[in-house]
Amino acid sequence: MAQVKMTVNGKEASGDVEGRTLLAQFLRDDLELTGTHIGCDTSQCGACVVHVNGEAVKACTMFAIEADGAEVATIEGQANADGSLNVIQQAFQDHHGLQCGFCTPGMVMSAAALLKDNPKPSEAEVRHYLDGNICRCTGYHNIVKAIIAASGQDVSAIAAE
């Protein structure tokens, strides 16, 4: 066992982990931050996307020890300080960007990473960026719409399919 310390959503967190403990397991099992979902456990689905030092990564494909000393952001830290939904989360609600909700934490974290680098993405750029996030309800259309809306762009041009 090795001790790891990291900052998760602005708060200090630490714990003892095995070499094989994945960051996703540490967040869920040790810190009880179960918003980071494990959908496939094979790096395909993106439900476990979190930010490590500001970059989107799949928490199921990184060891907790590798995040030692890092700044980690998860879905639990995304809401505004007063507890209200942030712009992306609110847009997902407004545009019905979730059905069963399982992929949503990863979608929101990926969307946040995209908008940080590319504040006004085109629809094609959003779809391309979401390559690694799978929605098992196949509800991509409204997810894309929500992200475009969160970027402050007009969504009326995106046809309601």
Added chain:
Amino acid sequence: MYNFDIAKPTTIADAVQALKADEAQPLSGGQTLIPTLKARLAMPSTLVSLHGIDEMKGVCNDDEGRLCIGGATTHATVMREAKDDYPGLASLAARIGDPAVRNRGTIGGSVANNDPSACYPAAVLGSGATVVTNTREIAADDYFKGMFETALEEGEIVTEVKFPIPQAAHYEKMIQPASRFPLVAVFVARFADGVRVAVTGASNNGVFRWSEAEAALSSNFSADAVAGLSVSGDEMISDLHGTGAYRAHLVGVMTKRAVAALA
């Protein structure tokens, strides 16, 4: 996963030392290795993480005008930092996996693993790059030895890859959408003294140079020059995604498209 220890050296020398332990194995971005460990296809006692070795990170130019990329440099970094000097390479890096994978996966890991369908080996071989390790420099033509096989010795680490920069290059990738690996992809690089064509995703022997196409394109750089050429499907990968004959066909199509994009 079986359990293991993780060592986190901060210098190449310390990493080499840590790799001398029994059943020790390097861990770079882990985007292939971690799924492999989950499937219990590997059982190291120690993983030596290369992620904290700053001297193995970054993109720079050397005195010979080559673009030098540290082994622990992520695909996302190459995508951003190679854009001006070597746009063909940056474009390849930008299409590996997905954004989260590109933030972890590294060039050194890809080149050391030599997956027969990986993207980077096509650029390394297609550019005639030099693979630098902790002990020596290996020309790309001598480095790739077959499916998942390279010239690397036990405990040897890819510390850097040095790319001569061609006049123009294009990577044409027929994506396999579930894995986002290429089904077949072709890297065409045009240098002042000739053209190199490297093919990934197709052969049972891993990445290879299509020498007939290179000869034809070196004398006439146009899609027509390769229109009559074909490769045999006998040595090609055949699986549920495509037969060897289909992959052989794609080699021609991808090459033509790559040349057309540059012509």
